Amino acid sequence: MQLSSDGQTWQNWAGNQSATVKEVQRPASLAEVASVVARTAESGERLRVAGSGHSFTPLVTTSGTLMDLSRLPAEVSVDSTTSTARVSGQMRLSEVGPALWERGFALANQGDVDVQTLAGALATGTKGSGPRHGTMSSRVRGMGLITGTGEHHEITGRDQRLLHAAQVSLGLLGVVTHVDLSVVPRYRLREDNAVMSVDELLDVWEGAKDAYHHFSFWWMPTSSSSEIYGLPPVPADHAYVKMLTAEPAGDGAEVAGGSGARSGPAYLIYPDTELGDPFYELEYVVDAGDDKETFLELRELMRHGFPQEATPLQVRWQARDEAYLSPQYRRDAVSLSVSGMPGTDYVPFLRAVDRRLRDRSARPHWGKLHFLDRDRVEELYPALDDFRAVRRSLDPRNVFLNKHLSDLLV
Template sequence: MNFDRIPMSRRNLLKTAGIGLLAGGATTACSNQEKKTAPAGIIGKDGKRVLPWSNWSGNQNCQPNERWVPKNEEQLLDAIRGANQNIRAVGSGHSFSGLVPTDQTLLSLARLRGIENVNPETMEADVWAGTRLSQIGKKLWKHDMSMLNMSDIDTQAFGGALATSTHGTGKDLGTLSTQVTQLRIADAAGNITECSANNNADLFNAARNNLGALGIVTKARIKTDKAYYLKEHSWMMSKDEGLERAEELRDKHRHYEMYALPHGDYMLGISLDKVEEKDIPTEPPKASGDAYEAFRLLSNVIDYAPFLRAWLVNMGASGVEPETRYGKSWEIYGNLRDIRFNEMEYTVPAEVGPQCLREILDTIEKQNIPVVFPIEARYIKGDDVWLSPFYQRDGFAISCHNFHDKDYKKYFAAIEPIFWKYDGRPHWGKIHSLDANEFAARYDRFEDFKRIRQEMDPDGRFLNDHLRYTLGV
C-alpha cells in the first residue's frame, strides 16, 4: 500500500499512530473469493468474436451475441430498422441493477458524444447521449457556462445518467433530468421523435427517466448557469450532532451531504457553496486520491480483528481535521473512484431522512453487520419526472455501499425493509428487490409510463429480463 496516495485530512481515517502498522500486514485480506478468468467471448452472427460485458463493480455481466457502436445518429437508426432481436443500451457501466444485461444486442453510444449549439444567451446547450459527465463541465466552461448541478461521480455517460435520474445534492437543486428542456429519442421503428414540456409532454416526462425502455435517447438540450466557482468545506462531528443539525446545515448551504460511519460515533459533513474567483486562495490545491482507499484498508484490518471494529473506526475519525478546497464547479463536483463497490440507494421523504438514517445505523450496530463503508446521505429537490425517486416530493437519498469483493447481500437485505418503512423509492440504477406491483404502489404515473413504453416499443425490443420484471411486461 502506498500511503502517499491516501487522501489527506477528511479522508485519511488511518492517520492515527499504530493503525498503519497493523494495516501493513493486512493488505492481502481483500477477498475470500477466487479470481475469475474472463471468458474469451463467442463468435457472433457476423462471424466475428463478441466479447462479454461486465459493469464497473462486476456484479452484473452478460454475453451478448453482437455489439453495436454506431458512428452517428443515422447509422444508429439504420441499425435499429434492420435489427431482428432485442437491444439494450449501455453507458459507462455504473449501474448496479440489472438494467443492461442481454444475450442479444448490446448498444453503446460512446461515439455519439460532444456538445453542440451552445447558446450563452439562452444558457442552453445540446449534449449527445454518449458524452461523459466529466466532459460536459469542461466544454461549457469555455463558453463561460456551468452545469446547474452534477453528481459526485462524473464518469457516467450522459444518456445513462438521465435514464436513471442520477443526481447530486442540494435542497433547491434537482436531478440531472430536471436540467433537460428537450430530448431526441429513437423508437423501435428507427424513427426520431423530439419532445419537450410543450411538445409530446407525456413522452418528455417519461423519457427523462426512461430506463432505456422507451427507445434510445440520442441527444438532450440542457439549461445551464453562468460559470461559477465552488468552495468545499468538510469536517467531522458526532453522529448525534450530524443528525440533529441535518436540516439546519441543508438550509445554510447550496449543497450539503453527510457521510455516516457504521459502528462509529462520528459523521462527516461536506458543504459546497458558490464563491467569487477573487476570493479563492492562490495556494494550489493538494493532490487527493480515492476517498475510499482508507476505508478499504480499514476494512482489511477489521477482517483480522473484527472485535476492534468500533474502536478502530472511532480512533481514526477522531483525528480527522477540517479541510477546505476551491475550484471550478466541475472540478469540485467530480470525485475520483478507484475503489470499486456495490450500492443500494433509496430516497425517503426529506422530513424523515435523518430518522431513517439513524435507524439504519442502529440496525447495523445491533445486528453486528460487518461493514465500515461510509453511508452517504443527501437532500435533493422534488420534480415532475414520472419515474423519478423525487417525483412530487423533496427527497433524502441514503446510499449504502460495500466493497465489490465483500458480501453485500445480507447487509442490503437487513436494511432494505427500513427504507420501505419510511416510504422509500429505490434508485433505478442501484440494487433493490422490488417488482412491478411494488413500484406501481410508489409511483402515481407508473401505468402512464407503461402506456408510453407500449406506444414507443410495442414488441418490447428494448427490454431485458430485469425490465420485464420491474415493469410487469
C-alpha cells in the same frame, strides 16, 4: 464500456452484472443508429444501449445486441438566451463540464463521480445533494431519440407527457442521441469538509442543509469505513461532512487548495470520491421530512444488527420533480445509501435496510441495488401507467426491453 477480449461479454464497473451478447454495434452516425434499430425491430430481436457501465443493476444486460455510442460525434452548443445546452447523449459528464465552462455555463448540480455518460446518468435519475436542487433529470427540457421503430423523434416541452417519461427512462424509450438541458451561468465551488460526531451533526443539521449549495455526509460505522470510498480517516460513529458553497466564476479554471478545503470550477469540485476497488451500492429515497429519523434508524440497525458491515452510510437531499419514474417524483427527498463488499455475505444486510425503509415508501435509485418487485413498483410510482403508455407508443415492438425491466415495469 467494458468488454471481454472475445468482444462478446459485457461487464459493469462493479463486476456484479455481465452479459454475453449476440453482437456489439458501434454506429458512427445517427443514420447508422437508426438502421441498426430498424433492423433489430424487424427481426424481433432486442437491443440495449451501454453507457459507461456504472449502474449496479442489470439495466444494460441483454443476450441480443449491445450498442456502444462512443464513435458518434460529441457535440455541445448553448442557446444563451434560454440557458439551454444541447449535448450529445453519449458524452461523459467529465467531458460535458469543461465544454460548458468554455461557453460560460455549468450543470446546476452533479453527483460524486463524473465517469457516467450524460444519457446513462439521466436514465436512472442520477443526482447530487442540496434541498434546492432536483436531480440532473429534472433539468432536461428536451431530447433527441431514435425510437423502437428506427425513427428520429424530438421530445420537447410542448408535450409534457413525453418529457416526463423521457427524463428518467431506464433506456426504455429509445437511443438518446442528444439532450437539451437547462444550465446555469458557470460558477466556482468552495469545498469545506469537516469531521463531526453524531451529536454535532444533529446540531447543525437543519441550518446546514439549507445554507449550502450542496450539503451531504457519510456516517462511518467503523474507523476503517472511510477507506472504502477513498475518503480521509474518520473515527468510528462520526461523519465526514461535505459542504459546497457557490462562488462567482472569475477567470481562472484552476483548482486551489487541497483536501479539506479547495475551490475551483464546479465541474472539478463535485467529483470527489476515488474509483478504487468496487463495492455494491444500494440507495433508497424517502420523504425529506423523515431525514433525521431515517438516518438514526439505519445507524441503529448497522450498529446493533450488523456491526460487521463497515460501509459508510451516505445521506443527501434533493428537490421534488415531475419525472414519472423519478425516485423524487412529487416528493422532496432525502437519499440514503450503503454498500455491500464483494466477497462477503452482504445480502442479508442490504435486505434488512430494504425492510426497514419499506414502511417509509422508499423508492430506489434505479442504478443501484434494490429489492423491488413489480407490485412494489406499482405501489410506489403513481404515474407508472403514463410511463408505460409512452413506452408502448415509442417502442411498440419492445426492442429496448430486457428481462429485468420487463419483470419490473412492463
